[in-house]
Amino acid sequence: MTQALRYFKELTEMNVLAQVWAPVRNGNRFVLTTSGQPFVLDPHSNGLNQYRTVSLMYKFSVDGENDGTLGLPGRVFQQKLPEWSPNVLYYSSKEYPRRDHAQHYNVRGTLALPVFEPSLPSCIGVLELIMTSPKINYAPEVEKICKALEAVNLRSSEILDHPFTQICNEGRQNALSEILEILTVVCETHNLPLAQTWVPCRHRSVLAHGGGFKKSCSSFDGSCMGQVCMSTTEVASYIIDAHLWGFREACVEHHLQHGQGVAGRAFLSQNMSFCSNIAQFCKTDYPLVHYALMFGLTGCFAICLRSFYTGDDDYVLEFFLPPGITEFHEQKTLLGSILATMKEHFQSLKIAAGVEL
Known part of the structure; x- marks a missing residue:
C-alpha cells in the first residue's frame, strides 16, 4: 500500500x-x-x-x-x-x-x-x-x-466507462426519443431546471461505448453488486439551468438502488413518487443528497414508465422543481400541471404499474 x-x-x-x-x-x-x-x-x-x-x-x-x-x-x-x-x-x-x-x-x-x-x-x-x-x-x-x-497487485471498484455514443436497438431508440421530447416539453412549459431518465443497469448492455460493448454496469460506485440498480443515461436528459450541469455530472457517476431517492422509490413502486424537499434525505437513502444541498434543489417528482416499443423495460423520468417553489400547495399544483402536459404527449408510453395517469 x-x-x-x-x-x-x-x-x-x-x-x-x-x-x-x-x-x-x-x-x-x-x-x-x-x-x-x-x-x-x-x-x-x-x-x-x-x-x-x-x-x-x-x-x-x-x-x-x-x-x-x-x-x-x-x-x-x-x-x-x-x-x-x-x-x-x-x-x-x-x-x-x-x-x-x-x-x-x-x-x-x-x-x-x-x-x-x-x-x-x-x-x-x-x-x-x-x-x-x-x-x-x-x-x-x-x-x-x-x-x-x-501496480502493486491490488484492486478497488471499477471506474466510470466512456459516454454512450449510439443506441443499438431501434425500439429503445424510439422510446428514448419520445422520452426526450417529453422531458423537453415539460421543462420548457413549466420552467423546470432539470429532468433526466434512469434505467435499470441490465439495459445498459444494449448501448455501445465508442469502440465496442462494455459490461452492463459502468459506474464506479459499484452498487450493482448482486442487486438491481439504476443508472442515468446520456441520451434522455434536459437542462435549462446551466448551473446544474455539475449536479447532472454527479448523477452520471452514481447508481441508485431500489427505493433510493425519489427515482428509486418510483422504480420500486412502478408508479409515481414525489418529495417536497429531497435535501431532507440521509445519504444512505439518497446517495446524491449532498449534491442536492450543494445545488439548492428541493422538490422532486419521478414516474416509472414503459413503452410498447420495448415491452417490460422500465424508464424512470425524474423532474426537479424550481428551487423557488417550496410551498407544498404550490408544488402540488405544479405537479398536476406537469402530469397533464405529460399525458398530452404520451404516445407509446404508459405507467409501468398499468394504472391511468
Whole structure:
C-alpha cells in the first residue's frame, strides 16, 4: 500500500491527504484504524497535516449496525462500496464523527474506496482521499487510484466507462426519443431546471461505448453488486439551468438502488413518487443528497414508465422543481400541471404499474 500511495501521488497534482484504514484487533473485535498505516499528504497544507493527526485518534467499527460506530471508513469497509461527498460538512456528526475537526481544518471533499486483493471478495482496507476544497467529479481520482493499486497487485471498484455514443436497438431508440421530447416539453412549459431518465443497469448492455460493448454496469460506485440498480443515461436528459450541469455530472457517476431517492422509490413502486424537499434525505437513502444541498434543489417528482416499443423495460423520468417553489400547495399544483402536459404527449408510453395517469 505504501508503494501504491507513492504511485498515486506521482499521478495526481491535487493537494490531498491520502490515508489507509486497516482492520486491527481491539479486544475481542476488529476496528479500523489509520494509525501505523501508510499515508501521503501535501507538505504545504498545515490543515491536512493537522487532520491526519486527528484521524489517528479515531477507530471505527467494522461490524457496527449504525453510522455512528461505522463512520465513513467503516461503511465503506462493511458494504464493500465506495462513498464520496463534495463537502463533508453536509454529513451529520453521526454520519461523519470527524465533522467538527473537518470544519476547523478546512476539510471539504472526500472519497473513500474499498481495497481488495485480486481474487478475493473480502475487503482488506479502505483508502481515503481528503481535500481542502469542494469537489463534484471523482472519476479521474478513482482511475488514478485504481492504476496505483493495480501496480502493486491490488484492486478497488471499477471506474466510470466512456459516454454512450449510439443506441443499438431501434425500439429503445424510439422510446428514448419520445422520452426526450417529453422531458423537453415539460421543462420548457413549466420552467423546470432539470429532468433526466434512469434505467435499470441490465439495459445498459444494449448501448455501445465508442469502440465496442462494455459490461452492463459502468459506474464506479459499484452498487450493482448482486442487486438491481439504476443508472442515468446520456441520451434522455434536459437542462435549462446551466448551473446544474455539475449536479447532472454527479448523477452520471452514481447508481441508485431500489427505493433510493425519489427515482428509486418510483422504480420500486412502478408508479409515481414525489418529495417536497429531497435535501431532507440521509445519504444512505439518497446517495446524491449532498449534491442536492450543494445545488439548492428541493422538490422532486419521478414516474416509472414503459413503452410498447420495448415491452417490460422500465424508464424512470425524474423532474426537479424550481428551487423557488417550496410551498407544498404550490408544488402540488405544479405537479398536476406537469402530469397533464405529460399525458398530452404520451404516445407509446404508459405507467409501468398499468394504472391511468
